[in-house]
Amino acid sequence: MAIKQLKARILENKKLSQDFYKMRIKSLYLARNIKPGQFIEVRCSESLDPLLRRPFSVHRILKDSIEILYEVLGKGTKALSQRKSGELLDVIGPLGSRFTLNTKRYPLNAILTAGGIGIAPLVALAEESAKRGNKTYVIIGAKTRSRILCETEITPRGCDLMVSTEDGSKGYKGLATDVLKDLLSTLNSKPPTIIYACGPTAMLKTVAHIAKERKISCQVLLEEYMACGIGVCLGCPVKVKNGTSGYEYKMVCKDGPVFNAREVIW
Amino acid sequence: MNLAVKIGRLRLKNPVMVASGTFGTEYAELVNINSLGAIVMKTITLRPRSGNSPPRIVETASGMLNSIGLENKGLDDFIENKIPSLTKVEVPLIASIAGNDEKEFVQLAKRLTKIRRIAALELNLSCPNIKYGARKELIAHDEKETYRIVKSVRNATGLTLIAKLSPNVTDITKIAKAAEDGGADSISLTNTFLGLAVDIEARKPRLGNITGGLSGPAIKPLALRMVWEAHKKVSIPIIGIGGIMDYKDAIEFILCGASAIQIGMANFVNPKVSTEVIDGIKKYLTKNKIDNMNMVVGGLKS
Numbered sequence: 001m002a003i004k005q006l007k008a009r010i011l012e013n014k015k016l017s018q019d020f021y022k023m024r025i026k027s028l029y030l031a032r033n034i035k036p037g038q039f040i041e042v043r044c045s046e047s048l049d050p051l052l053r054r055p056f057s058v059h060r061i062l063k064d065s066i067e068i069l070y071e072v073l074g075k076g077t078k079a080l081s082q083r084k085s086g087e088l089l090d091v092i093g094p095l096g097s098r099f100t101l102n103t104k105r106y107p108l109n110a111i112l113t114a115g116g117i118g119i120a121p122l123v124a125l126a127e128e129s130a131k132r133g134n135k136t137y138v139i140i141g142a143k144t145r146s147r148i149l150c151e152t153e154i155t156p157r158g159c160d161l162m163v164s165t166e167d168g169s170k171g172y173k174g175l176a177t178d179v180l181k182d183l184l185s186t187l188n189s190k191p192p193t194i195i196y197a198c199g200p201t202a203m204l205k206t207v208a209h210i211a212k213e214r215k216i217s218c219q220v221l222l223e224e225y226m227a228c229g230i231g232v233c234l235g236c237p238v239k240v241k242n243g244t245s246g247y248e249y250k251m252v253c254k255d256g257p258v259f260n261a262r263e264v265i266w
Numbered sequence: 267m268n269l270a271v272k273i274g275r276l277r278l279k280n281p282v283m284v285a286s287g288t289f290g291t292e293y294a295e296l297v298n299i300n301s302l303g304a305i306v307m308k309t310i311t312l313r314p315r316s317g318n319s320p321p322r323i324v325e326t327a328s329g330m331l332n333s334i335g336l337e338n339k340g341l342d343d344f345i346e347n348k349i350p351s352l353t354k355v356e357v358p359l360i361a362s363i364a365g366n367d368e369k370e371f372v373q374l375a376k377r378l379t380k381i382r383r384i385a386a387l388e389l390n391l392s393c394p395n396i397k398y399g400a401r402k403e404l405i406a407h408d409e410k411e412t413y414r415i416v417k418s419v420r421n422a423t424g425l426t427l428i429a430k431l432s433p434n435v436t437d438i439t440k441i442a443k444a445a446e447d448g449g450a451d452s453i454s455l456t457n458t459f460l461g462l463a464v465d466i467e468a469r470k471p472r473l474g475n476i477t478g479g480l481s482g483p484a485i486k487p488l489a490l491r492m493v494w495e496a497h498k499k500v501s502i503p504i505i506g507i508g509g510i511m512d513y514k515d516a517i518e519f520i521l522c523g524a525s526a527i528q529i530g531m532a533n534f535v536n537p538k539v540s541t542e543v544i545d546g547i548k549k550y551l552t553k554n555k556i557d558n559m560n561m562v563v564g565g566l567k568s
Contacts, residue, residue, distance in 0.1 A: 003295050005537060043535065048328040048483045048511070051535055075325075092296070092537070227323050227330060228534040232290040234308075234337045235323035249316055249337065254292070 001033040003095060003230065007088040011065055013081070017146055019072045020117070021081050025089055028064045033094055036061070036101075036125035037221055037258040040068070040093035041229035045079035053092065054080070055226050055253070057121035057198075060153070061128075069120040069149065095229055097258045099125050099196055099219055101132055107191050110134040112159075113180050113207055115199020116142050119150045121221050122198055130157045135191075137162065137183060141176025141203070145169035177206040184214060194219070201266070208261035218261035224252040231255075239265040267551055268558040269544075271303070271526050273503050274426030274451025276358060276386045278303035278526060281559060282516070282544050285507055285530035286362040286388065286430075287334065291352065296537040300356045301544060306528060307348075309362040309390045312370045314340035319474035324463045329482030329509070330531060331461050333475035336364060336393055341374060349383050358385035360428065364393060371415055372422045379423040387425050389450075391415060392432035392457035394479045406432040406457075409444040416448030428505060430454040433485075438492045439499040446500045454505040454528065455496055456489045482531045483509040490522050497523025497564055511539070513546020523564040 008025040015021055030040065041053035054076040056068040072081050083089065099121075102108045110129045112122045119140055129136040136159040142148045143166045154161045163171030164179050172179050176199070187193055197207040198221040211218035224236035231254030238256065240263045242248040247265055250256065269280040280303045287308045293299065317337025324331050338344075344361075352359065361384045365371035371389065378384050391406035405411045406429075416429055429445035431438065433456035445453050458479025463472040471477075489508025497504055506524030510516050511532045519527050532539040547559065556562060 003292075005296050050325065051328060051482060051531075052325050052330060053535060090536075225321055225323050225325075227332070227531075228288075228292075230292045232292050233288060233323070233332070233534060234317060234334050235332060237317065237320050237322060237337075 001094060003092060004029060005090070005092045006030070008091050010083055010085045010087050010089050012085050013083055015081070016149065020069065020149060021072065022059070022067055022069050023080070023083075024062070024065050024067045025091065026065045027091070030066050030091075030093055031061055031064050034058045034061060034066060035094065035098035036128050037099035037121060038094040038096050039229075039257060040091045041095060041226075042080065043090035044076045044083075047079070050075040050079055052076070052227055053229060055095070055229050057221065057257070058094075058124050059120045061124050069117070069123075071117045092229065096253055097256055099221070099258050101129060102134065103132075107132070108134045109187055109191055109193040110136045111180065111183060111193060111195045112136065112138045113176050113195060113197040113199070114138070114140045115176055115203040116147055117149070118197070118199030120198070122196065123150050123153050125196055126154055126159050127157055130159055136160070139164070139176045139179045139183070141165070141179070141199070143167065175203070177203060177210060180207065181210060184210070184216070197221070197261075204261070205266040208264065208266060211261055219258050220261045220264065221257050222252050222259060222264070223257070226253050229253045241265060267548060268560075269547065271503070271559065273428065273505070273526060274386065276304070276426040278358065280544050281520070281526035281547070282540050283360070283505070283526060283528045284533060284540055285528035286390065288530040288533045291355070293533070293537045294354070297541055301541050302357050303526065304358040304360050304385065305355065306360045306362055306388050308338060309336050309364050309393065310338050310341055310344045310374070311336060311364050312341050312374055314338065314343070321472060321474055324472040324478070326461070326463055326480065327484060329480050329484030331463055331473060331478035331480050332458070333473045333478035335475065341377060345377065345381060349381060352383070359383055360386045360388050362388040362390050362430070364390040368415055368418050371419050375419045375423045375425070379425055384425065386428060387419070387423065388428040388430050388454060389416065389419060390430050392430055394432070394434065394458055394460045394477070404432050404434070406441055407435055409440050412441050413444040413448040416445050416450050420449030426451045428452040428454050430457055432457050433488060433492055434460050439495050442496040442500045446502050450502060452503045452505055453496065453500065454507055455493050456508055459485050459488065481509065483511055485509050486515060486518075490518055493519055493524050494522040494566065510543070511535070513543045513550060516543050516547060517550055517562070520559070520562050521564070521566045523566070525560070525563050
């Protein structure tokens with residue numbers, strides 16, 4: 001679908017907790033055309049500092065608007081958190097690759113594994129997956145209770161929600177990947193299972209390993225600093241396997257952000 | 267109104283180009299590419315290069331550091347696949363080339379001279395992120411090397427030659443003069459400034475390559491000063507580059523002596539910026555009752 005630069009009206013920019021915000025912007029074009037896994041490049045402010053656009057995965061796709069979920073980590077997200085509803089936001093999208101789902105005729109066990117803010121793109125995927133009749137499991141892992149996001153958005157969609165915290169303040173005490181292993185041991189091979197994951201690199205690496213050991217297909221959404229977000233600057237490389245020379249670089253913004261976990265050199 | 271500029275044998279319908287490595291047909295849906303003066307394409311080398319280890323970019327105050335490392339698929343792919351894919355692009359294409367040594371520069375220039383679609387060559391003598399063969403420093407750090415490489419390429423091609431110089435030098439006018447004496451039709455000033463950014467928690471550099479090239483509004487005053495200095499010493503046209511975000515920035519460069527300009531980082535922020543700069547220059551000229559852009563070049567009053 002054609003990439004467009006749009007001025008989208010901010011409908012809501014809500015603080016969820018300490019550093020997490022959710023923003024809803026009006027755009028019929030993006031709502032109709034963006035797919036789970038894809039992202040938009042946002043001009044957080046009109047200033048020269050911060051200057052570059054910031055990439056945000058689509059968090060939810062609504063009728064004539066979309067949502068992004070973000071954590072305030074630097075100048076860009078700080079500026080974004082100060083934007084008010086009613087203002088126009090300069091965005092470019094839809095960008096990047098999407099998660100691949102099944103067709104309705106062949107349901108799956110879809111396991112969505114999120115680490116921290118990695119839940120952001122997986123909510124859109126959970127909604128789409130449930131719509132396609134998949135048995136959809138969502139595992140959300142975080143350091144502590146206050147960093148667990150989106151529980152209330154997962155359960156009403158008929159998805160099974162599992163929560164883990166490293167300090168045991170909520171749900172299972174341990175890592176999301178431990179929960180994933182336990183879950184996999186209870187599932188049958190029919191229908192087939194696919195794992196989708198987004199989160200810190202260490203978590204994704206473990207998820208990829210778990211999937212490979214069990215010969216389960218796995219798609220990961222990667223993050224990298226970006227400048228252009230469209231494939232021009234070659235600033236966001238990820239090392240992937242290449243038959244002849246061992247490895248090559250692909251760009252997270254254009255070839256990804258969704259990659260087959262087996263392709264990635266962790 | 268006349269916005270046309272002549273650089274060597276190359277005639278540009280307006281002075282606004284997009285800088286090497288910051289633009290591609292990916293932007294075709296977002297900006298009218300054919301309104302540009304010219305496109306300077308991503309630098310190519312004789313053989314493919316995989317580029318530097320990530321992270322390759324980091325934003326700094328009003329700018330960015332990059333250490334892409336000239337990732338490209340090499341000359342053969344450029345000729346066989348890249349050029350034929352640009353059927354919808356009607357503006358002049360300027361190929362940017364970097365060789366490890368004189369022989370490679372000459373080889374690149376000779377092959378590209380035969381490609382009709384290539385209107386000019388920009389010699390990248392100044393990428394801060396790669397090693398040119400066994401050399402410890404960039405070609406554009408040294409007057410004699412700059413002269414020697416430009417001269418050899420000059421002897422190998424009739425194409426318009428633009429030497430892209432490094433700002434990381436003691437006296438830019440000496441290098442600019444060397445490029446002119448070697449036979450360059452133009453110099454582009456400047457490439458990025460070598461810089462470094464640090465993650466204090468990890469106590470590590472933020473770039474995989476440790477150092478990188480700084481671009482963006484942060485370098486504009488530095489680049490302007492170099493264009494101004496060089497303009498007093500050389501008679502070939504200068505192409506100004508460095509943090510141009512709007513038409514006002516472009517006019518600053520032109521007043522300091524640039525005959526044309528290139529837009530780099532700003533493309534990432536606003537893909538339409540180059541067309542906005544063209545419109546802005548027209549409005550500026552109209553407002554000041556000037557009908558020829560060339561009348562403004564070097565018009566800085568003392």
